[in-house]
Amino acid sequence: MEFRSVEKTYDGHVNVVDNLNLEIERGEFLTLLGPSGSGKTTTLMMLAGFEAPTSGDILLSGRSLSSVPAYKRNMGLVFQNYALFPHMTVAENLAYPLRRRHTPKAKIAEELARAVSIVKLDGLEARYPAQLSGGQQQRVALARALIFEPDLVLMDEPLGALDKNLREQMQLEIKHLHAELAMTVVYVTHDQSEALTMSDRVAVFHEGLIQQIDTPQLIYEHPLNSFVANFIGENNTLPGTVESVGEKQCEVRLNCGALIQAKPVNIEGVGAQASVSVRPERVVVFKPDGIDADQNQFTNRLAAVVSEVIYFGDHVRLHVDADGRELTVRMPLDATLDVTAGKTVALAWAAEHCAALDPL
Amino acid sequence: MTTPPPAETASLRRKLAVSNRRRQLTALALLAPALSLMLVAFVVPIGTLLSNAVHAPIFVDTVPELAAALRAWDGKSIPGESMHRLLVAEMGRAYKDKSLARASTRVNYERSGMRSLIMKTGRRAKRLEPPYREALRELHADWAELATWHALKASSSALTGRFLLQALDLKRDFDAGVQRVPEQQQVYLDRLRLTFWISIIVTLLCAAIGYPMAYLIATTRGSTSRILLILVLLPFWTSLLVRTAAWVVLLQQEGIINDTAIWLGLFDAPQQLIFNRLGVFVAMVHILLPFLVLPLYSVMKSIPRDHSRAAASLGARPLSAFLTVYFPQTIPGLGAGCLLVFILSIGFYITPALVGGSADQMISAIIAEFALGTANWGLASALALILLCCVAIVYPLFGRYAGARNLRLG
Numbered sequence: 177m178e179f180r181s182v183e184k185t186y187d188g189h190v191n192v193v194d195n196l197n198l199e200i201e202r203g204e205f206l207t208l209l210g211p212s213g214s215g216k217t218t219t220l221m222m223l224a225g226f227e228a229p230t231s232g233d234i235l236l237s238g239r240s241l242s243s244v245p246a247y248k249r250n251m252g253l254v255f256q257n258y259a260l261f262p263h264m265t266v267a268e269n270l271a272y273p274l275r276r277r278h279t280p281k282a283k284i285a286e287e288l289a290r291a292v293s294i295v296k297l298d299g300l301e302a303r304y305p306a307q308l309s310g311g312q313q314q315r316v317a318l319a320r321a322l323i324f325e326p327d328l329v330l331m332d333e334p335l336g337a338l339d340k341n342l343r344e345q346m347q348l349e350i351k352h353l354h355a356e357l358a359m360t361v362v363y364v365t366h367d368q369s370e371a372l373t374m375s376d377r378v379a380v381f382h383e384g385l386i387q388q389i390d391t392p393q394l395i396y397e398h399p400l401n402s403f404v405a406n407f408i409g410e411n412n413t414l415p416g417t418v419e420s421v422g423e424k425q426c427e428v429r430l431n432c433g434a435l436i437q438a439k440p441v442n443i444e445g446v447g448a449q450a451s452v453s454v455r456p457e458r459v460v461v462f463k464p465d466g467i468d469a470d471q472n473q474f475t476n477r478l479a480a481v482v483s484e485v486i487y488f489g490d491h492v493r494l495h496v497d498a499d500g501r502e503l504t505v506r507m508p509l510d511a512t513l514d515v516t517a518g519k520t521v522a523l524a525w526a527a528e529h530c531a532a533l534d535p536l
Numbered sequence: 537m538t539t540p541p542p543a544e545t546a547s548l549r550r551k552l553a554v555s556n557r558r559r560q561l562t563a564l565a566l567l568a569p570a571l572s573l574m575l576v577a578f579v580v581p582i583g584t585l586l587s588n589a590v591h592a593p594i595f596v597d598t599v600p601e602l603a604a605a606l607r608a609w610d611g612k613s614i615p616g617e618s619m620h621r622l623l624v625a626e627m628g629r630a631y632k633d634k635s636l637a638r639a640s641t642r643v644n645y646e647r648s649g650m651r652s653l654i655m656k657t658g659r660r661a662k663r664l665e666p667p668y669r670e671a672l673r674e675l676h677a678d679w680a681e682l683a684t685w686h687a688l689k690a691s692s693s694a695l696t697g698r699f700l701l702q703a704l705d706l707k708r709d710f711d712a713g714v715q716r717v718p719e720q721q722q723v724y725l726d727r728l729r730l731t732f733w734i735s736i737i738v739t740l741l742c743a744a745i746g747y748p749m750a751y752l753i754a755t756t757r758g759s760t761s762r763i764l765l766i767l768v769l770l771p772f773w774t775s776l777l778v779r780t781a782a783w784v785v786l787l788q789q790e791g792i793i794n795d796t797a798i799w800l801g802l803f804d805a806p807q808q809l810i811f812n813r814l815g816v817f818v819a820m821v822h823i824l825l826p827f828l829v830l831p832l833y834s835v836m837k838s839i840p841r842d843h844s845r846a847a848a849s850l851g852a853r854p855l856s857a858f859l860t861v862y863f864p865q866t867i868p869g870l871g872a873g874c875l876l877v878f879i880l881s882i883g884f885y886i887t888p889a890l891v892g893g894s895a896d897q898m899i900s901a902i903i904a905e906f907a908l909g910t911a912n913w914g915l916a917s918a919l920a921l922i923l924l925c926c927v928a929i930v931y932p933l934f935g936r937y938a939g940a941r942n943l944r945l946g
Contacts, residue, residue: 226845246848247857253849259842263864272860273850324851 177223177328177360182232184218192218194384196232200328200362205354207363209371210381211407216364219381220330223362225249236327247276252321254331258313260305266292266316267301273324291319294353311342318350322357331363335370347374368408372396380404401442402533405453412459412503413536414452418443426532428452430478432499437475437527442534449535457506458529461494461513462522474524482519496521586924588917589703593694598639599626606685606692611710614682620668627654628661639691645698645914647687653678686710699918724902724919731898732926734813734888735881738820739828742877743870745821746828750869753829754836768829776823780890783819784810787891815891820881827880828873835869875934879927899923 177200184193193215200206208216221227222234225246234241241249252273260269270291274284292298295315305313314334321329331350335343351374354361365371371378372392379389380403388400399405406413416430426440428450436452443450464479480496480503494505494515505523507515515521596603602622609615630636640654653676664671672679690698690708701707701714705722708714716722753764771779786792787810794806809815839862847857885900899919906916 224845224849226848246845247851247853249849250851251849253846255842255846257840257842259840259846261843261846261861261865272847272852276851276853276856320850330849 178235182229205361205376207371207375214381215384216381252326252329254334256333256336258317291323295319438530438532441531454530456504459505464520475527478523588913589921595639595642595691602626603692606689627658631658643691646690699914703918738881739878742828750832819891824877827876831872832869
């Protein structure tokens with residue numbers, strides 16, 4: 177599956193999808209992640225055949241899909257609102273794609289029984305969708321998109337309507353199904369934790385462009401630009417100016433005066449504006465006097481005043497003020513340091529855990 | 537959870553009962569104005585009117601003793617002198633207090649000519665002398681006929697089935713029982729059949745025109761859909777009479793449509809487009825279309841666009857997706873719309889009267905003729921009752937087979 181310089185515009189001015197090049201491997205779980213209006217759903221709809229690219233081409237195993245109508249593409253589609261047919265029972269809904277393919281009756285019954293047991297809907301075959309809970313409806317929708325063994329399963333925010341617990345449970349179930357059935361999945365979501373937990377690869381969309389496409393770990397640990405860094409997970413951004421650029425390290429003079437060592441990822445060169453990005457869990461908190469021996473192992477140090485201490489159960493979160501810049505720090509529970517609001521602390525982190533990115 | 541002691545549960549139950557009763561009373565009080573309006577403005581007048589179909593007590597009320605004697609008479613031979621005496625006495629009295637005319641109209645429905653016979657008898661009653669049997673025969677030879685007395689006997693009970701039978705082109709002969717009226721007198725069943733036929737055609741035409749229209753309105757977005765909806769609703773804002781009259785202007789021999797068609801070379805000469813069946817169909821479909829489009833539109837609007845896409849992604853061609861996924865979901869709306877159009881067209885009166893020919897008059901026109909023209913309330917009510925029964929049969933049938941259960945009207 178391949179997108180070749182695909183563009184899509186609705187009004188002739190703005191490209192909803194801009195110069196999209198994307199390859200989808202057989203058997204992989206690819207998530208299209210982005211805020212609403214970033215072009216991810218449009219991409220999915222072009223894949224499914226409900227929208228035609230304005231230019232460029234979509235290929236399946238090297239064959240262009242542009243003249244293949246949606247009903248011939250053999251792609252299972254799961255919608256956010258399930259789109260179950262309310263006038264059909266669960267069994268009729270599940271048999272629908274098989275009937276359209278004129279599958280023999282005995283084979284339909286066989287496939288039906290298998291699908292029902294895979295998604296754990298045994299005994300509910302005769303019910304109508306309105307008689308099912310949200311999670312059960314979601315399972316029916318899922319089974320209906322899988323039952324005809326499509327080349328590709330497309331999911332458009334399928335868990336958006338479920339509550340948090342059910343959503344997490346379904347995330348795992350979909351992940352397990354993916355592994356079990358070895359299917360190729362393209363999954364659209366705006367929920368970054370969903371994208372990280374489920375995918376083999378994540379494509380982060382913003383303003384019609386893919387910002388980064390990588391494994392969840394690389395997306396989180398090595399964001400390629402400030403958008404990705406801030407969109408995925410929590411992030412601290414410190415604006416400054418680049419002072420020197422080396423091969424593995426660069427120096428950024430923050431606006432507050434401190435000099436920070438960082439990985440040069442997305443900067444233009446000496447003198448350019450940049451923003452330094454560091455995750456809250458990578459920041460360590462020390463006493464301000466600087467005598468602590470451990471403190472010296474970190475290259476970067478910054479003085480800050482604690483403005484709020486929030487207890488989260490599994491960790492403590494500090495909101496600190498570093499010369500007018502609000503930062504967030506995740507402190508493990510067993511930290512010996514006693515912090516209260518109003519106290520001055522020293523923040524420290526390693527150069528390898530912070531990246532110099534494009535200015536926001 | 538702990539169970540409170542019995543005394544406490546009892547008091548709890550009492551409190552619940554009190555609060556439930558209060559809620560019921562409140563609901564009843566809120567409903568009271570609507571219910572009383574229904575009763576005063578709908579149930580009572582319509583019930584009274586329809587009771588005329590089987591209840592015609594005027595003859596019994598006017599000459600009660602004669603009526604009682606007639607009811608007791610076996611009808612096999614001309615009654616005896618006592619009956620004749622009673623007849624002269626009561627008709628003479630009723631003539632004097634001027635109530636005989638209306639009572640004689642009732643008898644006249646049974647046998648024509650009875651009205652003038654009775655009025656003549658009443659007028660002369662004073663001067664008749666016993667034996668009355670001979671005196672009456674002298675007054676008019678009809679008093680010697682058994683059929684005359686049968687007509688009186690048929691009018692002698694307050695409850696009667698004769699109007700209902702007549703409305704179904706049936707009559708009851710004293711000897712032969714219920715039978716069909718002669719062919720040249722059969723009018724009402726034909727009218728009823730015609731009414732149903734026109735209503736079915738109008739309903740089908742409305743469905744054929746309205747379905748794509750509702751689909752377009754429900755599936756286009758933004759202002760186009762709003763404008764189309766306003767166009768559908770527009771006819772509601774003008775009076776029925778004005779719209780019907782407008783069709784007369786458009787469709788008449790020198791009307792716009794004829795002129796345009798001749799100018800375009802479609803017709804050689806002006807065609808008769810109105811005052812016939814065609815005119816009735818055109819005007820009725822136009823007037824009733826919104827009643828089909830609106831329920832259908834509301835149902836179609838509630839069908840998510842995703843359904844068609846889901847069907848396509850599952851391998852259904854556009855036509856197959858429409859037939860298996862979209863259309864079945866619109867059946868409740870289509871059923872409700874068709875039912876509405878059908879029931880309304882069964883009762884249509886003004887439009888066929890204005891744009892139809894004499895052969896296109898529907899049952900309502902006949903009812904109006906009897907109610908307002910000849911004041912035959914009994915027959916008018918009987919026809920109305922039969923119409924109501926037809927609707928009462930059609931309605932649940934539609935409900936069952938068109939799946940209109942989600943959209944029950946009233």
